[in-house]
Amino acid sequence: MDNHSSYSSKNIFKSFWKFILLNAGIATFLIVLLCPQCLTSWQGLKLAFPDFVFSFLISSCLSYGGYWTDNLLDSRLPWVKYPLRRLLVTAIIYFSFCFFFSYIIVFIVVYLKGQFELSNIPWKALLEYTKTPIIIGLSFMAFFTARSWLYEWRNSAIEAEQLKSENISSQYQSLKDQLNPHFLFNSLNVLSNLVYESADKSAEFIQQLSKIYRYVLEVQQEELVGLDREIGFAENYLNLQKIRFEGSLEYFIDLHQFNGYYLPPLSLQLLLENAIKHNIASLQKPLKIMIEQREDFLIVRNILQPKLTKEDLKTGIGLPNIQKRYALLSNQSPTIIKTEKEFIVELPLLKLNGT
Incomplete structure (x- = not known):
């Protein structure tokens, strides 16, 4: 004192x-x-x-x-x-x-x-x-x-x-935390099985996995990434999941304008992971995911066939993470719609100042 x-x-x-x-x-x-x-x-x-x-x-x-x-x-x-x-x-x-x-x-x-x-x-x-x-x-x-x-x-x-x-x-840091570590372990488990089943499939799996983690490292220091890069990453991620789930996962992408549009990095990965994690994907009930563009919005929708376990029914932290990042970057926010048959997320496509 x-x-x-x-x-x-x-x-x-x-x-x-x-x-x-x-x-x-x-x-x-x-x-x-x-x-x-x-x-x-x-x-x-x-x-x-x-x-x-x-x-x-x-x-x-x-x-x-x-x-x-x-x-x-x-x-x-x-x-x-x-x-x-x-x-x-x-x-x-x-x-x-x-x-x-x-x-x-x-x-x-x-x-x-x-x-x-x-x-x-x-x-x-x-x-x-x-x-x-x-x-x-x-x-x-x-x-x-x-x-x-x-x-x-x-x-x-x-x-x-x-x-x-x-x-x-x-x-x-939150994004790195959001990338579920179980995904990597699951991928390695799938890879270990594919090595015995098919050398071609295992090689394809490794190639897609390397692209995914290369992209994750590239965008860690970026605030926004171009829509074309994010869609390319989403395709790699979905192709990896298709190898894992074989015929139990289907996806469709319909976009008409890439130039001048941006997204928070890994937004699509969180939405796709959320859809795969919380819904049934089987040969009898394949999970269908659609990504389409409507004016200045990117629409991500999936057929709603939720899993019944308590863990899988939780909302998770992927959607709140995306909402918070949009709040930091702009005055727009994602729209979440849940119907009896579909789960839909509308992501605003952002533009840089002067473009």
């Missing part, structure tokens, strides 16, 4: 001296700008000292007011969300702040110099004296406003990029 208090005290002390040095530097800059000849002699420095104090007081008040205003508005009117409203409110507050404090300080300084009596206050003359500090103050305020705007936009861009990276990382 003592260490924390000591650390806080040091920070406050350091911030205080930074504040003093900054405003002293601004006051010195103004003296150099407005009265360079004052720096050539000791007498000139003595004459410039009241103006230095005057500039320091105005700069301190305005910088503190700007700091307070920015902190207040950053939480209520952030630049990123309300740029025009923030600019208008900032301009009004800064101008009012500049006018009020400049006028008060001019009033005090001129009075201390003995240039008027309280019984005869030259309001118009004081207003004339205030014009220059107001203009200078507003110039500095404009600089700090631009600085605040740039910092907030930069921080917002950094946060958005970090969030995007985290989402993508989480998304693809």
Whole structure:
């Protein structure tokens, strides 16, 4: 606790001296700008000292007011969300702040110099004296406003990029988790049986399996993939399953437009795996899966012949995974339709900006 208090005290002390040095530097800059000849002699420095104090007081008040205003508005009117409203409110507050404090300080300084009596206050003359500090103050305020705007936009861009990276990382980690490890073991079991049954089938099975896992590795770092690539992967996956299920699985693909359309990677694999996992596929009741395009949607449907075990009746996590990824990527979401005879999922086909 003592260490924390000591650390806080040091920070406050350091911030205080930074504040003093900054405003002293601004006051010195103004003296150099407005009265360079004052720096050539000791007498000139003595004459410039009241103006230095005057500039320091105005700069301190305005910088503190700007700091307070920015902190207040950053939480209520952030630049990123309300740029025009923030600019208008900032301009009004800064101008009012500049006018009020400049006028008060001019009033005090001129009075201390003995240039008027309280019984005869030259309001118009004081207003004339205030014009220059107001203009200078507003110039500095404009600089700090631009600085605040740039910092907030930069921080917002950094946060958005970090969030995007985290989402993508989480998304693809989820995808890797979604790829059922049992699928690989089942595939190896099927392969071990095929080796004894048919060398040709086992070779075909290995070829399809290698294509599937090559694709999985290729798209792990991608946010979207072209529809043609995803369909090609789906065909490899279904062909692998056809070897496994022999005549118990049938599929049909009907697409007419590939160019310019994109999907979250492995979306089709999750839907196809979901259909195969939760439905009966036998020679007597072959499982039929259809993939077709309707305008800007990819329709994946399968004949509904659900398995009766509790494990197979569970919804699983494939569909929620796809829905969450669409929520991250766009304002569209998949549509899920279940009828007495079919299970249908409509995936929105996404387009890249500018295409």
